[in-house]
Amino acid sequence: MSHGSIGTPQQLRDPNYTPALSRAIPLGIQHVLAMFVSNVTPAIIVAGAAGFGFGSNSPDFPELLYMIQMSMLFAGVATLLQTVTIGSVGAALPIVQGTSFAFLPIMIPLVAGRGVDALAALYGGVIIGGIFHAALGLVIGKIRFALPPLVTGLVVTMIGLMLVKVGIQYAAGGVPAKMSGAAEYGSLLNWSAALVVIVVTLGLKFFTRGMLSISAVLLGLVVGYGYALMMGMVSVEAIGSSWSRAAVFALPMPFKYGFEFSLAAVLGFCLMAFVSAVETVGDVSGITRGGAGREATDAEITGATYADGFGTALAGVFGGLPNTSFSQNVGLIAMTGVMSRHVVTIGAIFLIICGLVPKVGAIIRTIPIEVLGGGVIVMFGMVVAAGISMLSDVDWNRRNMVIFAISLSIGLGLQLEPDAVKHLPDSLRILMTSGLLPAALLAIVLNLVLPQELPDEATDEVSGGHAGQGEGSLPGE
Known part of the structure; x- marks a missing residue:
């Protein structure tokens, strides 16, 4: 992409610069495409863990649509908090917010098999955890010492390792099919749909450039969806039923699923807020270094943490899941060289519009679980890789x-x-x-x-007798 056609190098490094709309709109939508699948996937996983039915005729169908809808709507709202700001809330930087994968290992046990009844305690934890997260903005600079790459890298790696099982189950046919002993669970047909997504995603990611490469996972799902349609895994009637049952426009409902105080939920969300806050600090620093060639200011880091927390709490009130800054969009800013927060604001508005139109969620919901599994395998594998990359600094x-x-x-x-x-x-x-x-x-x-420093004899047994090797080396190196 030619920077000269968008603005001068000095303008491109300015968060307050607005490119011409003919450039700003595609750039904003590009940010949405880069995070769209990752943003709605946690809601689908939590719904599946709770035992919601996945068919358009399921009685839980409206709940599935609503959770997807809230994921889009409040990702947009939280992003606006970061780009437009309200007082000291927000970093006034091009930070894209979205539903966080990090909280899934906390959320899945809370709702496992308990249906809609489990959501009151879940959202109680989301709201209180969000408020706690916002409060971390007051001290975030002072607690970073407790979360070095050894800790954060371990946590991110663990998140990916724990969730890869979900991707495999989805690719094989989904948890409901496994629990019911369905014969088609793990069939070649199911796996073929997932493999189509994986192959197309890898092909686009490594053999194309620009929008095709950035949107590789999304386009992989589109191709996989077409394959599933041809193979009879999803019918035109099911798509039509989903479309017709979804409203054209719907507003969010406060406390739709109630509010319940659960000690496990509150402790889990508050503890994970530490990790999420530090992740946001890293993303803010990555944006300012990659887009503006400078370090992030204390005000930017504090404002970003406030927006993280309040965005999460607000989402919880209306049935959304915890939000955090999205790292893939940090890389997108470094690649395009466009630092404008107003470009990301356009993307946020697009997300909000999608969130207010349930028919968008209805189409997403018709994606076969096996197709989604292919995308999830790629995404969760990337989470593991990101954690290992962080551990390389240890x-x-x-x-x-x-x-x-x-x-x-x-x-x-x-x-x-x-x-x-x-x-x-x-x-x-x-x-x-x-x-x-x-x-x-x-x-x-x-x-x-x-x-x-530990004495040599304290670690000889743990290190398997390789204490004499150079630090950080593995057996055989």
Whole structure:
């Protein structure tokens, strides 16, 4: 993309600069395309975990549409908080907000198999956690020391590792099909739809440029949807039924699912708010460095954290899920070189319009679960890769290896074997079996209390007798 046709280099680095609408509108929509699938996927996963039916004739169909609708609407609203700002809320930077994957390991156990009845406690946690998240804006600069790359990289990697199972289940036919013992679960037909999405996504990502590459996952889903339609996995009648049952325009309803205080939900969302806040700090810094060639100011970091938290709390009131800044859009700014916050404002308006039109959600809902599984496998795999990339900044001495090993073993182990803590009280059991929280807490505490240097004999057994190798090296290197 030629910068000269959009503005001067100085203008492009200015968040307050507005390109001509003929350029600004496509750039704004490009931001939406880059995050659209990732933004609505958590709502679909939470609905599936709660046991909502996935067919257009299901009694839960309106609830599915509503959750998708709120994901789009409040991603747009939260993005406006960042770009337009209200007082000290917002960074006045081109930050795109969207539904966060990070909270899924907390949300899935809270709603598992409990249907709509579980949503009151879920949204109670979203609202209180959002307010707590906003309050972190007052101290975010002072707590960053407790969350170095060792901790944040571990957490992001754990998020991806825990969610890849969801992608595989979706690609095979979905959890309901597995639970009912359906013969088609894991069939070649189901997997073929997922593989079409994966192959098309990879082809577009690595062999095209510009909008085609940026929208690879979205276009992969479109091609997969067409394949599923040809193979009879979704009927034209089902699409027509979904379209006709969805309203043309609908406003959000406050406290549609009620409000309930659940200790497990509140603790889970508040603890994850720390990680989300630090992720936002990283995204803000990435935007200012990549787009403007400077470090982020304290006011920008604080304002972004406020917007993160208040955007999440507001979404929770109306049935939306936690919001956070989207890292893929940070990379998009670095690629286009356009720092204008008004470009992202256009994208936010587009998201809000989509969120107010349930027919958009109705079309999304007709995507077969196997097709969505192909996209989810790619996205969650990228989450793992992002975590490993963050861990590459860690000094892999013996101390850090021990912290990582213990935190990963206990966190992932409890998530894989939840019956190991079945005698704990319900709230504590939900938090422990999320896997993510015990791993994060262990990593934070151990990083703060363990001395920077451990004696050799303290780690010989843990490191498998390779203590004599160079720091950070693996056996055989």
